[in-house]
Amino acid sequence: xxxxxxxxxxxxxxxxxxxxxxxxxxxxxxxxxxxxxxxxxxxxxxxxxxxxxxxxxxxxxxxxxxxxxxxxxxxxxxxxxxxxxxxxxxxxxxxxxxxxxxxxxxxxxxxxxxxxxxxxxxxxxxxxxxxxxxxxxxxxxxxxxxxxxxxxxxxxxxxxxxxxxxxxxxxxxxxxxxxxxxxxxxxxxxxxxxxxxxxxxxxxxxxxxxxxxxxxxxxxxxxxxxxxxxxxxxxxxxxxxxxxxxxxxxxxxxxxxxxxxxxxxxxxxxxxxxxxxxxxxxxxxxxxxxxxxxxxxxxxxxxxxxxxxxxxxxxxxxxxxxxxxxxxxxxxxxxxxxxxxxxxxxxxxxxxxxxxxxxxxxxxxxxxxxxxxxxxxxxxxxxxxxxxxxxxxxxxxxxxxxxxxxxxxxxxxxxxxxxxxxxxxxxxxxxxx
Amino acid sequence: xxxxxxxxxxxxxxxxxxxxxxxxxxxxxxxxxxxxxxxxxxxxxxxxxxxxxxxxxxxxxxxxxxxxxxxxxxxxxxxxxxxxxxxxxxxxxxxxxxxxxxxxxxxxxxxxxxxxxxxxxxxxxxxxxxxxxxxxxxxxxxxxxxxxxxxxxxxxxxxxxxxxxxxxxxxxxxxxxxxxxxxxxxxxxxxxxxxxxxxxxxxxxxxxxxxxxxxxxxxxxxxxxxxxxxxxxxxxxxxxxxxxxxxxxxxxxxxxxxxxxxxxxxxxxxxxxxxxxxxxxxxxxxxx
Numbered sequence: 115x116x117x118x119x120x121x122x123x124x125x126x127x128x129x130x131x132x133x134x135x136x137x138x139x140x141x142x143x144x145x146x147x148x149x150x151x152x153x154x155x156x157x158x159x160x161x162x163x164x165x166x167x168x169x170x171x172x173x174x175x176x177x178x179x180x181x182x183x184x185x186x187x188x189x190x191x192x193x194x195x196x197x198x199x200x201x202x203x204x205x206x207x208x209x210x211x212x213x214x215x216x217x218x219x220x221x222x223x224x225x226x227x228x229x230x231x232x233x234x235x236x237x238x239x240x241x242x243x244x245x246x247x248x249x250x251x252x253x254x255x256x257x258x259x260x261x262x263x264x265x266x267x268x269x270x271x272x273x274x275x276x277x278x279x280x281x282x283x284x285x286x287x288x289x290x291x292x293x294x295x296x297x298x299x300x301x302x303x304x305x306x307x308x309x310x311x312x313x314x315x316x317x318x319x320x321x322x323x324x325x326x327x328x329x330x331x332x333x334x335x336x337x338x339x340x341x342x343x344x345x346x347x348x349x350x351x352x353x354x355x356x357x358x359x360x361x362x363x364x365x366x367x368x369x370x371x372x373x374x375x376x377x378x379x380x381x382x383x384x385x386x387x388x389x390x391x392x393x394x395x396x397x398x399x400x401x402x403x404x405x406x407x408x409x410x411x412x413x414x415x416x417x418x419x420x421x422x423x424x425x426x427x428x429x430x431x432x433x434x435x436x437x438x439x440x441x442x443x444x445x446x447x448x449x450x451x452x453x454x455x456x457x458x459x460x461x462x463x464x465x466x467x468x469x470x471x472x473x474x475x476x477x478x479x480x481x482x483x484x485x486x487x488x489x490x491x492x493x494x495x496x497x498x499x500x501x502x503x504x505x506x507x508x509x510x511x512x513x514x515x516x517x518x519x520x521x522x523x524x525x526x527x528x529x530x531x532x533x534x535x536x537x538x539x540x541x542x543x544x545x546x547x
Numbered sequence: 548x549x550x551x552x553x554x555x556x557x558x559x560x561x562x563x564x565x566x567x568x569x570x571x572x573x574x575x576x577x578x579x580x581x582x583x584x585x586x587x588x589x590x591x592x593x594x595x596x597x598x599x600x601x602x603x604x605x606x607x608x609x610x611x612x613x614x615x616x617x618x619x620x621x622x623x624x625x626x627x628x629x630x631x632x633x634x635x636x637x638x639x640x641x642x643x644x645x646x647x648x649x650x651x652x653x654x655x656x657x658x659x660x661x662x663x664x665x666x667x668x669x670x671x672x673x674x675x676x677x678x679x680x681x682x683x684x685x686x687x688x689x690x691x692x693x694x695x696x697x698x699x700x701x702x703x704x705x706x707x708x709x710x711x712x713x714x715x716x717x718x719x720x721x722x723x724x725x726x727x728x729x730x731x732x733x734x735x736x737x738x739x740x741x742x743x744x745x746x747x748x749x750x751x752x753x754x755x756x757x758x759x760x761x762x763x764x765x766x767x768x769x770x771x772x773x774x775x776x777x778x779x780x781x782x783x784x785x786x787x788x789x790x791x792x793x794x795x796x797x798x799x800x801x802x803x804x805x806x807x808x809x810x811x812x813x814x815x816x817x818x819x820x821x822x823x824x825x826x827x828x829x830x831x832x833x834x835x
Binding site for chain 2: 117129130142206207208209210211212213214215216217218219220221222223224225227229230233234236238239243246247250251252253254255256279
């Protein structure tokens with residue numbers, strides 16, 4: 115039986131809204147007076163749920179409210195949620211930067227938290243001195259850093275610069291150095307908050323790899339806060355969604371990420387989707403605009419097969435008289451990775467102003483593997499040689515699933531989530547010689 | 548089941564609670580981070596004087612110029628008595644011990660506000676920072692003390708009558724401890740208050756200068772009229788400065804009562820400071 119590494123019980127955090135500093139003396143005295151008389155803190159009662167989009171009714175808000183969860187040793191947990199959902203507050207409480215207003219957290223093992231890369235770096239000190247400085251801040255002993263010094267420099271790839279003051283470094287190099295130090299910490303629990311957003315792609319990959327190594331091979335517990343679903347999925351085994359200071363979902367990472375994306379994108383499967391401004395990300399000229407989109411000829415509901423075409427009916431309305439137009443579209447996987455793009459031929463039939471046109475789009479030989487996908491569509495004119503014009507673009511408008519191989523009788527039983535999105539056709543036979 | 552639960556609860560390495568006991572000072576934690584303390588000291592020392600030509604010489608230039616100024620203004624213009632001592636030596640002794648207090652106090656009193664960016668990103672015992680300031684202040688003090696010693700030796704060689712260092716020089720470490728305790732205690736209280744009420748920053752900036760005039764740095768204590776003498780002696784710094792000068796120069800007065808009073812004051816202040824610092828450090832990020 116694996117042991118519990120972190121146990122969070124009823125943790126809440128109250129924050130004061132608005133200007134801190136005015137009237138605090140009065141509140142402090144009031145709070146003190148209640149305490150002296152053995153009464154409850156008067157400001158704990160009036161807190162409201164933290165929703166940054168609504169105007170506050172009270173001066174205080176709960177950034178976190180009654181958070182409960184438990185993490186076993188060796189698990190990698192992703193924490194996801196919109197901006198202001200309470201992720202950073204939770205991480206700050208776990209790393210002892212601030213304390214909870216109520217509740218308790220039990221921790222088993224040494225925690226190291228990486229909320230920022232290169233904390234305590236001093237611009238005047240050399241790379242070498244800063245490695246020791248940063249390591250010490252993160253809780254390493256001097257001999258520990260000494261032992262790993264070469265490894266750290268090597269990981270950061272800044273060997274030529276170790277004796278140069280950090281102020282001469284490029285910002286990327288500072289980040290690399292900072293992460294390199296943190297990556298060589300040996301805590302039992304590692305908390306990482308979105309620090310990978312900086313640094314180039316190669317380095318990000320290196321970091322994710324290092325963290326994977328830490329959690330799966332060395333059996334350490336990792337808490338990872340990120341908005342990047344692919345990296346959450348590749349690193350974590352479980353995930354938690356925070357929403358307005360509450361936990362709205364916990365469980366297996368694939369399920370939770372799926373749920374999170376479906377909340378966020380409001381994807382709809384099946385039926386007719388009427389296009390509205392929530393599908394558009396800017397004001398387009400809309401000489402022709404989308405009215406509605408629907409799936410056609412599915413095996414059932416919104417399910418298709420790998421080797422059958424996906425059909426999509428779109429109704430458009432023209433606001434001008436046009437000679438021709440064309441439609442293009444993209445297919446995304448559910449973690450917002452674009453799988454591919456298609457462009458239709460031009461439809462060379464003149465349309466009159468105010469006319470509604472229905473078109474049928476058929477995506478043939480797509481070879482998509484089992485999974486959930488969705489379409490973004492665009493209507494425009496022209497091609498590479500004449501120049502493109504897009505009249506209207508609708509994002510993430512309709513979703514579909516691939517569940518079968520050839521037809522309704524051949525369901526796909528097993529397709530691991532890390533197999534990717536394309537099911538290639540390959541033949542294999544014995545040859546002579 | 549119940550048994551398992553009990554066993555479980557004793558195994559936790561740490562429990563985070565909204566409140567912790569006032570006297571839970573986590574000194575063991577501080578000890579674990581001692582390497583960090585020395586890194587801070589080193590950073591302080593190295594970073595301050597990088598890209599300067601004179602480097603650590605600045606530690607010496609400052610007290611020399613200050614002493615010179617005091618000699619001219621208070622010694623020659625105002626003709627304040629130096630108790631028969633060479634003016635330069637008298638002022639330098641005062642400046643050396645006073646500087647240790649004012650430097651460390653100034654810096655410990657802004658620990659939270661000036662380190663908010665680090666404190667907001669990573670946990671380590673916050674007490675490390677004021678302690679590192681005390682230690683790096685000691686290095687600065689020892690350099691300035693060497694300067695004072697060279698002047699002292701010069702005057703000793705010149706004539707052996709005026710300057711009389713005596714057995715009480717052995718009390719110097721105690722005096723330093725008291726100075727450090729005062730600076731640390733007061734600094735921690737002020738820095739804890741400034742996280743919420745910034746008013747204290749203004750108070751400190753001129754308060755230290757005013758405090759110097761309420762301490763016998765530029766005048767000998769026995770030349771004061773009796774009614775002021777009592778007030779000045781209430782200042783816990785007076786005993787320390789006076790003892791320092793008595794020990795090394797042999798002028799002025801020494802009393803165990805005065806030193807004892809300073810000692811008690813420092814211990815109380817230090818206790819109070821550490822407790823309030825510990826209370827504030829947990830949540831100061833929300834208000835700073």
